[in-house]
Amino acid sequence: MPKMTMVQAINLALHQEMSRDESVLVLGQDVGVNEGVFRVTAGLSEAFGESRVIDTPLAESGILGTSIGMALAGLRPVCEMQFSGFSYLMMGQFEGHATRFRTRTMGTYTCPLVVRMPYGGGVRALEHHSESREALYAHLPGAKVVIPSGPRNARALLVAAIRDPDAVVFMEPKRSYRAFREHVPEQEEVMPLGKAQIVQEGTDLTIVSWGAMMRMTLDAASLVASQRGASIEVIDLLSISPMDVSTIIGSVKKTGRCVIVQEAPRFVSISSEIVAQINDKALLYLEAPVKRVTGYDVVTPYFSRETPYFPSPRLIQRGIEQTLDF
Amino acid sequence: MPIRDKHEFKVSFLQVLDEDGRVDKQLEPDLSRDQLLELYRGMVLAREADQRMLRLQRQGRLGTFSPSTGQEAAACGPLLALGKADWLVPAFRELGALLMRGVPFNRVLRFWGGWEEGNVFPGVDRTLPIAVIVGSQIPHAAGLGYAVRHRGEKDTAVLTFFGDGATSEGDFHEGMNFAAVWKAPVVFICQNNQWAISTPLNKQTVSESIAQKGLAYGMPVLQVDGNDALAMYRAAKEALDRARAGDGPTFIEAITYRLMMHTTADDPSKYRAEGEVDQWERRDPLVRFRKYLGSKRLWNAQKEEQLRVEVKQYIDDQVKEYETPIDVKPDIIFDLVRGIAHELIEEQRAEFLHRLNDENEDADA
Known part of the structure; x- marks a missing residue:
């Protein structure tokens, strides 16, 4: 397999996880027909259809809030915040529910979902498109926050995040999206969360x-x-x-x-x-x-x-x- | 080109039982004797339980809670139409809905008594815990609706409650819009009880109705006399049937009134006139329904007495269970943070247990 960019590697993880597990679905703004503003969701709509690759209305809290509902019903939504700079609008849902359902229901309900978001600077982007705010999410008890550094670990960590029983914020360094390529094995590769x-x-x-x-x-x-x-x-x-x-x-x-x-x-x-x-x-x-x-x-x-x-x-x-x- | 009318909208109002308990025969739902009595029992139980909770709170045996007295019809009527496979997504002023769903009262007491066990409902599935953040549960209902439809559960719908204050929250608008765009099988019920703590409806919105907000999202809306249990049942049944048939969400505005305080932590005399309360006390949903049952020869003073005794006995038993100490290890909170163990959590668990031990020794000394 040729070497891949991080965008391609994340896309590979999404393709493979959606093929493996029918309960995995992707939702967010422009993730379907447009294949994501960075083309991270390329080919997903074609492969899995509109019901599993959902172009949502433009509302970050609504995207996470409905993802929580889907997760409570047993689906495994992977939702996308188009840029991390817009993600603060869903902070109420994240703090108030995604990180808490396990504790507040003593394990009866959990939120197995992933919130993907491109973050960070270095790409000469517009205001609100260059911040690194991982500490905001990491501060919350119960939250999981993952940041890959290259194509290979991005793929392996995203697979782990999708399979994780709780909400995971998956922050993608957009400066690294296409900056370099790595060999990413075709066969499944999973890296455990919580390990450096x-x-x-x-x-x-x-x-x-x-x-x-x-x-x-x-x-x-x-x-x-x-x-x-x-x-x-x-x-x-x-x-x-x-x-x-x-x-x-x-x-x-x-x-x-x-x-x-x-x-x-x-x-x-x-x-x-x-x-x-x-x-x-x-x-x-x-x-x-x-x-x-x-x-x-x-x-x-x-x-x-x-x-x-x-x-x-x-x-x-x-x-x-x-x-x-x- | 002259400006021409493009769309016209209207909001209808449904009442089945008038304030004196007289029924509109055309609109009267086809309910069996058992169903009618189940509904009435649910409302009586909710009222008696609410009043008991107030006493427990005043005695220091329960934390702050949000009373629902006066709103029993709005919460219980729809529950009669809700099936076991449906999801219930409550806010925090639907005591009657939880009890009719089969949630044991001791669990509700545990919630307001400060125990997470109050969100665990043995034997009652598909029922989310009380949501304290106003309106935040509304998108969950939309997501659940999407999920049940996506999984091919054709006969399943989702019912969610919230108050008039919630309709100013972004999550209300986002949740309603998502559900409408997705044609999700969700029934949204706004219990418009006229007050959001001290904020009256006219400071919450200047819309002629709350119901019309649903029109903006392209879903059918209905304003209902929320103190009329039959109207609430009828409206919810039709909406749930429509959802199950794949025809998308419905928005119901229940016009009701909070007869007591927002929570036991506020004093309504500071912000509203007594006369207003008196006016609504005359529209008590229980009185109206009792008159209706009487007119159908299903009810009398003796039956009322028997029901009150039975309900009070149940409440006594449940309070006793609530006040029985829970035998759960104190470090349970460290087990519940995430689905996987973590070194920092384990470190802090050890600190916590050491601290408890230390403080217990101090207390024993």
Whole structure:
């Protein structure tokens, strides 16, 4: 099979899961005839028909709210928020119901559904199309939040999300949609939710990152490694919540140094939580303060100003050097 | 080109029993003696249970709750038309609907008593828990409607309730619109009880009716005397039949009145006149229905007395069950977060159990 983009890999997961399980259906704005604004749902309507690939009215809360109803009736809806910047309109349904049905009915009802949404910047998009707001969702007890970083893990994680018994927010880094290709096996591949992946082993420093920042982080890490001979371990978080804290702690105990790279603003963010977990569980192993390379706590600027807003390979490189030199 | 009329809309009003219990023979639904008595019992049970809950709340034996006294016909009438395979999606002021559905009263008490067990209804399927966020359950009903139709359950419909306040919420409009576009088998019932806590209807909307909001979504609408159990049954039956036949959703506005407070945490004398309440007390749905049963020679003072005794005995038993301590481990909340275990949750469970242990020791000392 030829190498695939992330868009193609997500599409493959949807095709295969819809073929495997009749209860899986896709709904959202423009997901049918138009095949999604990023063509993520290409071919689905043709293959599975309008009743399983539903072009909905334009209403985010309605999309999630009706998905919850479908899930309660035993279907497995995969709904799409066209852009994460519009997803806040469904926050009431997500917090009030999707994350709670299991607890409030003591397991009688659950919400096996996936909310897919493209997120993040770097594609010179219009206002509200460039934010990274994973922390908003990850803060909610019961929520699951997944962010793939490449085509292969996007496919394997989406399969897991669709089969998961609870609501999963699946945030797709749109900067990575077509930025690179990977080999994605035709046969089924599932990665468990709640597990991070050590993508590169090392002994001198740990980097934790996720989503579109992974590529930049790997580039920066290899540059520092080649320039200084440092041995750097890189962790792809993948599952924002529940978070694989053990893998991070195990790594930090080994290296004693940690850099966290995230696209999102810094305040009350995923990196804040990782620092807190390290503080709880590995403080005395640290050789240097944990360094955070993040977006700034300002409103995401319009695209002509966005490049210096996001972490850059250079900024990540400086963060690594500073932490090694402490 | 002159401007010409394009569409005309109208809203009809249905009443079967007038305020004195006189029935319109043309509109009288064909209900058996047993069905009529089931409906009346449901309303009496809802009233007695509501009044008992008020006493329990005032005695500190129950949390805040939202009384439904005065709205029994609006909640119970439609339930007589609801089948076991249908879904019931309640808001929080349909005590009679839950009880007629077969939810044991002790479960309702547990909900308002602060126990999640109050949302677990043994033996009662397809009944969602009380929804506290106003209007948020409405899209669920639309999704359920889509799902049952999609799965080929031809004889299944979905019934959802909400109040007049909910019709200002986006989820009301989104849920109604989705259901209409999908031709989903859903019956939407708005219990227009004139007040959303302290907000009167004229500050909620300036539409001539709430019913007409359904017209905007292209579904049949009907305004019904919500204190007339026969009219509520008839309207809901027709709507449910239409849904089951594949003809899509219906919107019913039940004109009723909340005779008590919004919840036990507010005092209605602060925002509404007593005279208004008196006026609605004269339209009590139970009195009207009792007169109707009497006129059909199905009811008398002795039967009324027997029913009240039976219902009160049931309520006593259920209160006793509610007040029997639940034997569930305190860390159950950690089991219910997600379908899979997680290290941070397990860590916090251990902390929680340690804390309980510590606090118990302190209490014993």
